[in-house]
Every structure is written in structure tokens, then in C-alpha cells.
Amino acid sequence: MSRHIKEIIIKYIFFLFSLVSIVVLGLIVFSLFREGLPIFGKVSVRDFIFGMEWYPTYDPPSFGIFPLIIGSLIVTFMATIIAVPLGVLAAIYISEIAPASIKEILKSVIELLAGLPSVVLGFFGMVIIAPWLQETFDLPTGLNIINASVILAMMAIPTISSISEDALYSVPREFKEASYALGATKFETIIQVIIPSAMSGISTAVMLGMARVIGETMVVLMVAGGAAAIPESIFDSVRPMPASIAAEMGEAPFRSAHYQSLFAIGIVLFFLTLTFNLIADYVSHKFRQVGSGTL
Amino acid sequence: MDSGIMKLHKVNFYYGQCRALTNISMKFVKNKVTALIGPSGCGKSTLLRLLNRMNDLISGTRVEGEILFEDKNIYAPDIDPVEIRRKIGMVFQKPNPFPKTIYNNISYGPKLTGLGTGNMDALVEQSLKQAVLWDEVKDILNKSAMNLSGGQQQRLCIARALAMKPDILLMDEPTSALDPISTAKIEELIEELKKNYTIIIVTHNMQQAARISDETAFFYIGNLVEYNKTDKIFTNPDIKQTEDYITGRFG
Numbered sequence: 105m106s107r108h109i110k111e112i113i114i115k116y117i118f119f120l121f122s123l124v125s126i127v128v129l130g131l132i133v134f135s136l137f138r139e140g141l142p143i144f145g146k147v148s149v150r151d152f153i154f155g156m157e158w159y160p161t162y163d164p165p166s167f168g169i170f171p172l173i174i175g176s177l178i179v180t181f182m183a184t185i186i187a188v189p190l191g192v193l194a195a196i197y198i199s200e201i202a203p204a205s206i207k208e209i210l211k212s213v214i215e216l217l218a219g220l221p222s223v224v225l226g227f228f229g230m231v232i233i234a235p236w237l238q239e240t241f242d243l244p245t246g247l248n249i250i251n252a253s254v255i256l257a258m259m260a261i262p263t264i265s266s267i268s269e270d271a272l273y274s275v276p277r278e279f280k281e282a283s284y285a286l287g288a289t290k291f292e293t294i295i296q297v298i299i300p301s302a303m304s305g306i307s308t309a310v311m312l313g314m315a316r317v318i319g320e321t322m323v324v325l326m327v328a329g330g331a332a333a334i335p336e337s338i339f340d341s342v343r344p345m346p347a348s349i350a351a352e353m354g355e356a357p358f359r360s361a362h363y364q365s366l367f368a369i370g371i372v373l374f375f376l377t378l379t380f381n382l383i384a385d386y387v388s389h390k391f392r393q394v395g396s397g398t399l
Numbered sequence: 400m401d402s403g404i405m406k407l408h409k410v411n412f413y414y415g416q417c418r419a420l421t422n423i424s425m426k427f428v429k430n431k432v433t434a435l436i437g438p439s440g441c442g443k444s445t446l447l448r449l450l451n452r453m454n455d456l457i458s459g460t461r462v463e464g465e466i467l468f469e470d471k472n473i474y475a476p477d478i479d480p481v482e483i484r485r486k487i488g489m490v491f492q493k494p495n496p497f498p499k500t501i502y503n504n505i506s507y508g509p510k511l512t513g514l515g516t517g518n519m520d521a522l523v524e525q526s527l528k529q530a531v532l533w534d535e536v537k538d539i540l541n542k543s544a545m546n547l548s549g550g551q552q553q554r555l556c557i558a559r560a561l562a563m564k565p566d567i568l569l570m571d572e573p574t575s576a577l578d579p580i581s582t583a584k585i586e587e588l589i590e591e592l593k594k595n596y597t598i599i600i601v602t603h604n605m606q607q608a609a610r611i612s613d614e615t616a617f618f619y620i621g622n623l624v625e626y627n628k629t630d631k632i633f634t635n636p637d638i639k640q641t642e643d644y645i646t647g648r649f650g
Contacts, residue, residue, distance in 0.1 A: 278495035282556070284456060286508035286563060287485030296507070301498055 136374060139359075140367030143167065152368060158332040158343075160352065160362040167365045171332045173372065175342030178335060179328060180318045182253035183260055187317075188310055190257070191264030195306075198265070199272040200294055211269075218262030226326030229255040234327065241339060247329035249338045255323045260313035267312060271305020272298060304388050311384030315377045321346035345369050404429040404567065404597050405450065410464035412445060414457070419445045421621045423464075427567075427614075432589060432598045434612035434629065436605065438644065441618040443601045447569050450599065451487040452480040468567075485512060488560030492572040494552035496544035496559070501527075501536050504544045504555055508563045515562070522562055530558035531588055550581025557588065561596075568592065570600040574607065586611050605645060609633045617641045 144152065147167045155168015198210050233254060234246030275298050283293040299306070329341020330351065349366050356362040403426030412420035420442045427433050435443040448454045449466065452473060465472045473483050485508075496504050505523045509515040515522035523540070527533040532554040536547070544555055553573060560568060570589075574582040589598060589611050602608050608615055609629060616626040617640075625632060625641045636642045643649055 276495070278491065278493060279497060281453065281456070281491060282495045282497065282559075283507070285451065285453060285484055285489035285491075286511070286559065287481050288508070288511050289481055292511055297497060 133374070136367060136370050140364055140371045143361060143364035143368045146361055152365070153372070156334070158348070160356070160365055165361060167361070169345070169369055169372065171334050172343055172345045172348050172369065174334055175328065176318055176344040176346070178249055178342060179252045179256055179324060179344055180314055182249060182338065183256035183317045184310065184314050186253060186257035187260035187264055187313055191261045191309070191313065192268050192306060194261070195265045195268035195272055196294060196299070199269045200298060214262050214265050217258065222259065222320060222322040225255050225258055226323045229323065229327035243339050245329055245341060247327050248341050249328070249335055252324050252328040252342070255327055256317045256320060259320060259323065260317050263316050264309045264313040267309035268302070268306045271302040271309065274305070275301040304390070308384045308388040311380050311387065315380035315384070318380065319346060319373060319377050321350050325350050345373050403427060404468070406467040408465040408467065410449070410462065410466060412449060412454070413461040415459045419621055423623050425616060425623060425626050427597060427599055429597050430593060430595070431613040432593050432600060432611055433614040433616065434608035435599065435601045435616050435618060436608050437618035438649070442621040443618045444571055446618070447571055447599060447601050450567070450569055451484050451489055453489065455480055485563055486565055487567045487569060488563055488565035489569045490553070490556050490560055490571065490573045493576050494549055494556055496547070496552050496555050498543065498545055500541045501544050501547070501555060502540040504559050505562050508559060512563070514564065526558040526562040529561050529592070530554045531584065532558055548581070550577050550584060553577060553581065553585060554588065565596070567597045567599065570598065572601050572603060575603060617644060619644070
């Protein structure tokens with residue numbers, strides 16, 4: 105009997121611990137909305153999201169975050185364009201082509217890249233890439249979209265590469281053997297059998313990489329340049345949403361309109377990352393591998 | 400036995416340091432079914448995979464001796480294993496269709512070589528008919544092969560191999576994952592196929608070997624113990640060990 109009670113107690117202890125993260129998430133979301141929603145009493149949702157001017161400290165202030173949204177989306181999009189080929193091709197090389205020794209080295213190097221603090225990467229962008237860009241292309245500043253995209257891509261590559269590699273690795277050996285036995289070369293097998301079979305995992309990897317990039321703060325704060333305007337070229341500066349929040353929160357008076365609008369940006373960002381995660385989830389379920397040949 | 404389509408001459412095979420096959424010399428007869436039997440771990444699957452160079456895919460393996468196909472050693476340095484595999488098809492133990500449509504499963508191999516260009520539909524139909532699967536799938540060619548039953552999947556895999564118009568068909572325990580009815584269908588199919596193909600089949604099922612094969616080779620711990628007409632092996636084997644295995648005294 106006492107053993108039975110012990111079991112029940114242990115069960116509930118584990119339940120409580122698992123509850124903690126859910127409760128914490130709930131509280132964070134709650135406070136995000138409590139602090140952010142009041143801004144919509146002063147500005148309409150439409151003017152907030154599609155407003156072209158972000159002058160929160162002017163008199164009268166203007167709370168249009170469209171340039172910030174565009175800034176976030178453009179660096180995310182560009183970083184994805186850079187990171188997807190690099191990350192996916194690296195994953196294919198590691199999982200299918202590389203000999204065992206090189207494979208181990210590459211995997212640890214990519215993991216190391218994931219472990220680099222973002223402030224270090226941002227620093228690299230500021231002192232190495234920015235001056236080089238400025239000189240090479242004769243720009244007013246090297247802190248711009250392309251710089252931020254390159255650094256963000258570096259941060260997305262480990263995510264994309266390691267999740268893609270898992271997906272490629274879990275393609276059943278039977279598929280590869282079937283392909284080889286039909287006289288396919290390694291390259292034909294990779295392109296026509298392995299990649300299509302791993303497509304859901306690779307798509308998930310890309311979405312999670314994008315979710316990682318869009319919420320990244322330090323890098324965009326340091327190297328995106330901070331101009332809250334719609335960019336006209338990839339050499340213009342932008343001010344992505346996380347950078348605005350990080351840069352301005354310190355100087356916004358408590359519960360002022362500016363403060364509330366920064367929380368509202370947080371809400372927008374929350375929905376964006378949520379969307380990426382939901383898409384990743386959907387893709388990984390929709391195209392899930394239906395097993396190899398079983399009875 | 401002069402019409403040997405494939406000849407092994409003093410073949411040794413190693414996984415790393417471990418010798419899996421010892422001094423095997425034998426020849427396979429054209430348009431016959433040859434069964435390779437023996438207890439687990441005796442090297443019969445290893446031997447089968449040697450014949451179309453599938454063991455190349457496992458690192459640390461080494462082959463000694465010669466395996467002649469069309470009078471050429473398939474392990475000669477100037478031979479492309481991809482070419483060998485196009486002429487020597489293989490069906491695996493577990494049905495392994497690609498997660499593609501039925502049609503694309505069949506057309507996968509021919510497309511790689513340019514076989515069936517311009518007439519792929521006919522080749523797909525012909526291959527499925529040869530594998531006695533056509534009537535069951537002709538209306539669902541664009542559905543995923545994963546929806547088929549295990550037995551249907553295995554016949555699809557046979558059709559897929561046949562679409563390459565191979566000279567030899569290697570089968571690695573093709574019915575061990577199937578129910579008795581599917582097994583019977585595949586055995587009938589093998590009977591039919593041997594008119595046009597040379598079939599080499601590994602099986603754990605003694606009755607199956609007796610039913611479908613013309614020649615039987617008995618392996619034990621990497622050695623070829625006895626190789627003869629199936630009738631002879633199953634009724635009056637020369638070697639005591641063979642008799643013991645066939646009558647179920649060990650293995």
C-alpha cells in the first residue's frame with residue numbers, strides 16, 4: 105500500500121515539474137499582452153502594423169512599426185537564402201558522403217558554431233565585415249541588411265544543418281540499398297531517393313532556422329544599422345523588431361505609450377515565431393515518412 | 400553445367416579481419432533457380448551480395464579470388480559496379496519500395512539508364528505483368544507504393560528489378576517477411592520467371608528450396624559444403640552434414 109502511495113506521489117511530483125515550464129510560458133505571454141495591449145487604445149492595430157513612421161519619442165509620437173516588420177522579414181529572408189544551401193548541403197555531405205573521421209570533425213565544428221555567443225558573432229560583424237563592406241562597396245555604413253543577414257545565416261546554419269542531418273540519417277538503409285541495387289550511382293541515390301525521403305525533416309529544419317533568426321536580438325542590434333525606414337537596397341540599414349525593443353526599452357518610461365508599444369512589438373514577434381513553429385510542426389507531420397516496407 | 404552464367408573461383412571474403420567466406424568455387428547455371436541454404440551466419444547472404452557488388456557499400460570489406468560474369472571478373476579494377484548492378488537485379492528480405500508512386504517505383508531504374516525512353520508506360524505495364532501485380536494495381540499506378548500490402552510490395556520490388564531487364568535476379572530471403580499466401584504467389588512467380596531469368600535465391604525455408612529450386616548449395620560457416628541438383632541434395636546428399644541440416648538435426 106505504501107509503495108502504491110509512493111508511486112502516486114512520484115507521479116505528481118513529475119507532473120508538477122513538467123507543469124512549471126507551461127506555467128512560466130503562460131505568465132510570460134500574459135504579461136506580454138497585459139503590458140502591450142493598452143497601446144491599441146491609443147493607436148489602431150492597422151496604424152500600428154502598417155504605419156510607416158516609427159517616432160515613439162516625438163511629440164506627438166508616431167507608432168508605425170511597418171518598417172521594423174519589413175526590417176525583420178528582410179534580414180530573415182536573406183539569411184535563409186544564405187543559410188539553407190549551406191546548411192542543407194553541409195548536412196548531405198556529413199550524412200552521406202564524408203568519411204567517418206571528417207564527419208566527426210565537421211559535426212563538432214558546426215556544434216561549436218551553434219555555441220558561439222551571439223554577441224561575439226555581432227562583434228565580428230561590426231569590426232570585420234562592416235569595415236570591409238564599407239570600403240569595398242563604398243557605402244556610408246557597413247552596418248546594413250547584408251551584414252546582418254550573413255551573421256544571422258551563421259547562426260541559422262547549425263540549426264538547419266543538424267536537424268537536416270538527423271532527417272537524412274534516418275532515411276532507411278533499405279531505400280538506399282534498393283536504389284544502388286537498381287544501378288543508381290551515389291549522386292543519383294542522394295538526389296532522387298535520400299533527399300525526397302528526408303524532405304519533411306529538411307523543411308522543418310528550415311522553418312526552425314528561420315524562427316531562430318527572426319527572434320535573434322543581439323546580432324541585429326549590433327550590425328543591422330538601426331534605421332527605422334523601409335530599405336531600398338540590401339546595403340541599406342534596417343531596424344528589425346528585436347533590435348528596437350532591446351535598444352529602446354531602457355529609455356522608455358514605465359507604462360508610457362512608448363513602453364506599451366515595445367511590448368506590442370513583442371506580441372507581433374511572438375505571433376511571427378509561433379507561425380514559423382506551427383508551419384514547421386505542420387510540415388513535419390504532413391510529410392512524415394510512412395515507414396519502409398512493412399507488413 | 401557448361402552453361403554457367405556466373406562462376407566463382409576460389410573466393411574469400413572478409414569483414415575487416417573476420418573471414419566470412421572461405422575458398423568458394425562454384426558456378427550458377429543459366430535459366431535455373433539456384434537456392435543457397437544453410438544456418439544463420441553461414442555466409443549465404445554475404446555470398447549473394449557479392450554477386451552484384453552490394454558488399455562494396457559496407458566499409459572494411461575485402462574480396463579475394465574471381466567472380467566471372469560474362470567471362471569478366473566483376474571485381475576487376477576497370478569494372479564499374481553500377482554497370483554490374485544494372486545487369487544483376489536484387490530483391491531484398493524486407494520489401495523496400497521507395498516512398499514514391501507505384502509507377503515511379505518501376506520507372507526509377509529504367510530512367511537512370513535511358514531504358515524505356517519514349518515507351519515507359521509499356522515498360523511499366525510489362526514489368527508489373529511479369530510480376531503478376533498488374534491487375535491489382537493498374538488503376539492505382541499514381542498512388543503511393545506504401546499503401547500496398549507486404550506481399551504486393553514485394554512483388555512490386557520484383558517488378559522494379561525486372562524493369563531493368565537484368566540477366567540475373569538475386570533474391571535474399573524474399574518471402575521471409577510475408578504471409579503464406581503471399582509466399583505462395585511469389586513462389587509461383589519465381590517458377591514463371593526462370594524461363595527468362597537466372598535466379599539465385601537465399602532461403603531459410605527448406606521446403607521452399609525443395610519446391611522452387613533446380614540446384615541447391617548448402618553452406619556452413621563460410622564454406623560451401625555441398626552443391627548439387629536439388630533432388631539429389633534433398634533425397635540423397637553425399638555429405639552427412641548436409642543431411643543433418645536438411646533433416647533438421649541442427650541449424
